Amino acid sequence: MKKIVIATRPSKLALIQAEIIAKKLENYGFQFEILKIVTEGDEGKYDINRKSAFTQRLENAVIARKADLAVHSMKDLPSERDKRLGVLYPVEDDPADCLVSKEELDLFELPKGSKIGTSSLRRKALISLYRPDLNVIDLRGNVDTRLKRLEEGKFDALTLSCAAMKRLGLETYKMKRLDPRYFLPAPGQGIIAVEYNKENDKIKELEEFLYNERTNLRANIEAEFNELMQGGCHFPAGIYTEINEENVSLKGYFSDGSKHIFATVITDKKNYKQGLMQLVAKLKGIQ
Structure with a gap:
């Protein structure tokens, strides 16, 4: 063996x-x-x-x-x-982000001025789009460290990966899944x-x-998206990939700090590269 x-x-x-x-x-x-x-x-x-x-x-x-x-x-x-x-x-597991708070509130239910912790530029940009009245504060460290800061009352809520919470067995925490069609995940999340x-x-x-054929397809699509957007984990862009029998639905997000751009492309499963190029062009304002 x-x-x-x-x-x-x-x-x-x-x-x-x-x-x-x-x-x-x-x-x-x-x-x-x-x-x-x-x-x-x-x-x-x-x-x-x-x-x-x-x-x-x-x-x-x-x-x-x-x-x-x-x-x-x-x-x-x-x-x-x-x-x-x-x-x-x-x-792969759920690609979505989740909002963890003491009261199990949705993003739109948090009181004005609530302190929300994240280090991700993408999460910060999306929160500023949907809830510009929240106080987004930089927070780094592993999941346990971040949750401890929440329990200590230094934050009212955190944004974390649903997959990470599940793998760590922390699903008993009060959390709300953020719909990945609108709060687009990081490439490869989960x-x-x-x-x-x-x-x-x-x-x-x-x-x-x-x-794993399906996971490999999603991973390749999102890795190529990451490269085409010329970024890594730390840039304000996200992608949500839905794979069907023949087609792939690609929804992308990008923010340059002054505006938020969303785009959707439905492309053939076997020839997704052309659709991916179209998506990136739309996000970059090329078409």
Whole structure:
């Protein structure tokens, strides 16, 4: 029985996501070992313009064959990736954001002047669009740290990922799902990404077990959207992808700080690239 070494950050959410992948492989007869790696981002060496602070050390471990796989939240992956690495997208959950508050209020029910915490430019932009009367305050840290600040009364509400709350078993918190058709998610939100070394022969056996056609399609669409918009996790744009039998509905959002732009394109499932280009052109005001 072959052993697979899985690299992950040491945060609670990252470990849970690594275990999700490990159990998936275990079901097919593989043994696994979890390799915890502290990233620059975990050490607080964080630059919003440099997303690789959360992924680089994990990727280095895979390239050096110290690990076979590196598990990430897809939305943490930089748009420019190392060509020595491949990526699979085996798992996805609800892409939506949720509003967590002490009173289980919807975004439109929060009292005027309520303090709402988030570090995402996209979330800040959408909140300013729908509720310009709220006080949006920058808040960083892992989910537990953010929830603690809410419990301490330093915030009235937080915006977080529904998928993260579910994976952490925090669904007992008072939260309202924000409709992703209007409060558009970050590209790749809710998807677990697995990076591997293309020259690692062991991975060939794993691909069929880690390949998910629907998730892979959504991930590729949203990764390309991310690249075409020339951004990473930290830019005010979002995308909501709905996949049907033959077609894909793409709804996009972008804000340049002075205006908010929404656009929708319905495109063929097999030839989505043209539709994606149309969507980006509309968001950038090119057409």
